[in-house]
């Protein structure tokens with residue numbers, strides 16, 4: 001199978017190199033920007049790929065929604081299989097791409113878009129065909145996991161941990177999508193659609209780690225907790241789907257606490273299979289390229305889709321997901337949330353354990369307080 005590659009950056013170079021060494025796959029033309037065609041395998045027009053009858057499949061590793069979506073539709077309509085590592089594209093346009101690919105009779109796979117090298121979507125898609133998936137989620141962002149691990153193991157503050165992540169190439173120059181939880185949110189959107197055939201486009205909530213301080217970390221470590229940024233998706237009995245990202249305090253000794261550095265831990269629970277978790281590299285050139293190659297080789301072996309045929313855009317509802325939360329807030333705002341216990345009080349700032357509140361209410365409460373200029377941090381507490 002001859003594979004054209006769109007984009008020759010971090011992942012694109014890895015995909016091209018791996019294609020050269022792979023059995024039953026061969027590299028085709030690589031799309032780069034005009035002005036960057038410096039060798040004979042590079043082209044600068046998508047027409048040179050969609051119009052090339054020798055190209056069987058297209059691997060998109062450019063990023064962004066446009067022009068990736070336009071190029072994807074052109075490739076699919078030209079009868080090429082389409083594989084991508086681009087979570088922003090699939091989160092925004094996955095339903096349309098799934099429909100178009102099925103109409104054209106080609107395959108549409110995107111393993112690398114959630115979990116990088118960790119084969120969560122690949123396994124989830126297979127499990128969802130024969131088992132009822134109860135929940136999906138986990139630690140899906142390596143950058144923030146690296147930062148949390150650094151803050152916890154070295155006492156670094158947030159700014160220093162971010163700087164180190166950037167120096168090591170784990171965080172982008174603009175780290176907003178990582179630290180606000182948006183990157184993990186896009187991944188959980190994909191996992192929900194693979195599990196339940198609904199790609200949630202509204203009602204989603206993401207709280208990142210950008211309000212976390214070194215003092216917060218010190219405080220919950222003294223209480224025996226480890227903070228992780230966790231993405232969660234769950235389907236209730238009535239069919240409603242919750243989908244959100246937020247910091248979670250797990251007990252030192254829980255599985256998530258052992259996920260260190262920039263690793264991911266993706267999980268799902270099947271009614272029959274029970275809980276399944278996978279730990280591995282969620283990003284990086286070769287881990288991500290390996291997931292793209294896994295999809296391409298899967299196509300050769302008959303794997304064709306990750307979203308179910310009737311997958312639709314829908315809404316998340318986070319009103320039924322309920323947790324107790326650890327919260328740091330100004331003492332003057334103590335009435336904003338139902339308090340179960342005051343953990344610490346320095347006269348200006350209090351640290352509390354809340355009663356059980358819904359994810360929706362907790363995120364709304366923090367948003368209101370921040371709108372009023374107040375500084376808050378919150379994290380769900382496992383087994384409070």
Ligand SMILES: NC(=O)c1ccc[n+]([C@@H]2O[C@H](COP(=O)([O-])OP(=O)(O)OC[C@H]3O[C@@H](n4cnc5c(N)ncnc54)[C@H](OP(=O)(O)O)[C@@H]3O)[C@@H](O)[C@H]2O)c1
Pocket residue numbers: 006007008009010011012031032033061062063064067085086087088112113116282283284285288
């Ligand atoms: N890096 C990872 O570890 C990782 C992990 C999982 C998923 N992903 C996803 O994989 C995708 C690629 O990530 P990356 O890290 O490889 O990004 P990257 O290093 O920025 O590479 C993207 C490449 O695509 C090129 N490109 C962008 N738009 C183009 C266009 N219209 N025509 C031709 N070339 C174009 C860029 O060229 P210019 O430099 O000239 O703009 C760049 O060379 C993203 O969707 C990302 O979310 C990445």
